Amino acid sequence: MSIEEERESDGEAPATRGRSRKYTQVLGLINQAAIEVFASEGLAGASTQAIADKAGLSKAQLHYYIESKKALYRQILQDILNDWIAVFGFADEAFGPRKVLGDLIHRKMVFSFEHPLRSRIFTAEMMRGAPVLNTMMDTSKQRTDQAAAVIRNWMNQGLMDKADPMLVLFHIWAVTQFYADHATQAAYFRNVAQDGDDKDRRYLIEQVTEFLLKGAGVK
Template sequence: MNTSNPASTAEAADFESKSSSTRGRSRKYAQVLAVINQAAIEVFAADGPQGATTQAIADKAGLSKAQLHYYIGSKDALYRQVLQDIIDDWISVFGFADEAYGARRVLSDLIRRKMIFSFEQPLRSRIFAAEMMRGAPVLRPMMEVQSKRRTEQAAAVITNWTSQGQMGPVDPVLFLFHLWAVTQFYADHAEQVHFFRGGATADDPKEREYLIAQVTAFLLRGAGVK
């Protein structure tokens, strides 16, 4: 005998329908935010935070200005979010692996991750570099605690490696700056690399591996990594 309550069954079906509808709206909302974020990256990379406009971002995202402001509070808030996302990724990219693996392996992995980020996210790299060149007015408060602490931790690891004879007597913070500068070049000056490399691009897996190998060898040799 069927003892199910028709009212309860109807309520459950209605709840499931509403839940599915909510999940659908959430997915759409997230998808639109992702489109806006990418549009903002392209506009901020091209025009900077001063030259960028919400109209330009809306146009790039395929939205009206009114639609854009439904999803964001302001251009400045969007710029801060883009920078925060970059900072979060830098923390991941520059996270040191287990110190016990040794200088050569850990630094080689670090250089590879940073090079790949430069190849695959050149616009975000340029936004970060441009912000730093402006004196980091927006970035500085974001970097005060977390980024500074992570840099100090990385420097302590490098100092330990030098004391063990795994590296030459380098200034650990300056070494990190040098590593950053060399790898960042492939984001900021991709066209120059493309031109002087005879048209080869980092989209080609062989070219990418060649560049990573050359940069890794140069940096490790310069730091006296055994």
């Protein structure tokens, strides 16, 4: 039996696998197009025609792949929430606040640099009162409460200044999120290219990390 015959007998035929790959590729194009449109127009201003145009599809082709504009928007928000859960995952508490919070700040800054449009979609949704996200954030809330509890333990051990642990997390979020939501402003006033190079990104991460850890009174 040939390799191809083996593959056909074990699973999908080559033609089926080809169709599956194409389907996945088109979904990727739709997802990226939707991120760009939702980031610039918001949910209300976005149209499926605009998403289809940006993805290089007809409107009819787009609706073969998606249920509705709102369903697509909800899926993108869920993907972003999953990203946040990964970004804000805490390492072993025993490593201490300088290591754990420093790694968190680094991950969040990198995400702000590399995925500013996804960050802006999240921010815009929150500014509208989170009408869609309100029903999706249970896991994120649970993880955030756990992170706050870890920070409280560090404070009780004298490893950080005493403060409201949840506000410490909010402050980390606010400062790091600035570099996604206000990238144009930051670049303009710093006289640098908006995309920035690796050296400038490393500089910003170092500066923001030291600022936040010092502000949190990390020993």
